[in-house]
Amino acid sequence: MTHTRLIRVAAACTVGTVAAVVVAGSTAADPPPRHDFTAAAVAIPVAPGTNADDDAIRFATAHGRSAKIDGVATSSLSCDGCSAHAFTVQIVYAPRTRVVIADNVATAWASQCAGCSGWAVSLQIVVARSAGAVTAANRALSFTTVCDNCSVRAAAVQIVVIAPSDRQLTPRQLDSLEALYERFAGALTPAASPSTTGARAAQATPNRTATTITATTEQIQAVVADSLGAISATHSVAVR
Numbered sequence: 001m002t003h004t005r006l007i008r009v010a011a012a013c014t015v016g017t018v019a020a021v022v023v024a025g026s027t028a029a030d031p032p033p034r035h036d037f038t039a040a041a042v043a044i045p046v047a048p049g050t051n052a053d054d055d056a057i058r059f060a061t062a063h064g065r066s067a068k069i070d071g072v073a074t075s076s077l078s079c080d081g082c083s084a085h086a087f088t089v090q091i092v093y094a095p096r097t098r099v100v101i102a103d104n105v106a107t108a109w110a111s112q113c114a115g116c117s118g119w120a121v122s123l124q125i126v127v128a129r130s131a132g133a134v135t136a137a138n139r140a141l142s143f144t145t146v147c148d149n150c151s152v153r154a155a156a157v158q159i160v161v162i163a164p165s166d167r168q169l170t171p172r173q174l175d176s177l178e179a180l181y182e183r184f185a186g187a188l189t190p191a192a193s194p195s196t197t198g199a200r201a202a203q204a205t206p207n208r209t210a211t212t213i214t215a216t217t218e219q220i221q222a223v224v225a226d227s228l229g230a231i232s233a234t235h236s237v238a239v240r
Contacts, residue, residue: 035064039090040072043118045082052084060092061168066099067092073122075152077110084108084118089181091125095166100134102126102160106238108142108152119153119188123181125224127161127168131232134160140238153188155213156238159221163228173227180220187212210239 039058045051052075062069069092075084086108094100104124110116120142128134138158144150169177187209214237225233 033064034066034068035062036068036070037062037090037092038070038072039088039122039124040070040074041086041088041120041122042072042074042076043084043086043120044076045079045084048080048082050079050082052082054086056088056090058088058090058092062092062094062097062100064097067094067097067101069100069102069124069126071104071122071124071158073106073120073154073156075108075118075120075154077116077118077150077152078113079116080113081115082113083116085185086118086120087185088122088124090123091169092127093168094126094128094133096129098133100126100128102134102136102158104136104138104156104158106140106154106156108154108240110144110147110150110152112146113150114148115150116147117151119155119185121155121157121184121188123157123159123184123220125159125161125220127163127224127228127230129162129164131160131162136160136236138236138238140240142240153209154238154240155184155188155209156236157184157213157217157220158236159217159224160234161221161224161228161230162232163225163230165229167228169224169227173223177220177223180216180223183216184213187216210237213237213239 041056140154140156
């Protein structure tokens, strides 16, 4: 998966690539009460033996008094021998927003298929001026039903950085982040292979996956915090 070109374009056009809903009745002198930001990737193969891949990369700056930020990655499988991979990366700066509600979710599921596999990853990074302004929720869900030799995994990663300045990540810094978050796909892909068998492998692989994703998350957080001169940073990792 290659995101370099998209990242450079998005970094230059931070707001243009994000769907924003502005509450009516605001003026230029009166900032809109709320902006809604959504990044969503959905991968759904439709024929046996096919693959579906969807990526969403979004960068935005919230200027309203409040912001609702949603990151979603979903892989859905219902065909024999098919695979699906959904990857969402969302970075939102909220330097002066007084209320930020951030929700991040990754879901992967398979139903009524044989030999199907997939994963979903949603990475959400919120940069705010005050920790008290942010309410965050992060969750992952994966399940199979009426499946034969199916495997699905989901990982939701949410990082909240508190930085007093208005600095944003440079293209070079974004490139270094890309090299890190690409590891998420590598960590999930072995677990998504139906060839992995045996009770020992079934137990060991999720543990290794969670360890790798958590370690990578800590590296991403360190890069962002250092680049933006953050005074604090926290993260939440859910792997299912």
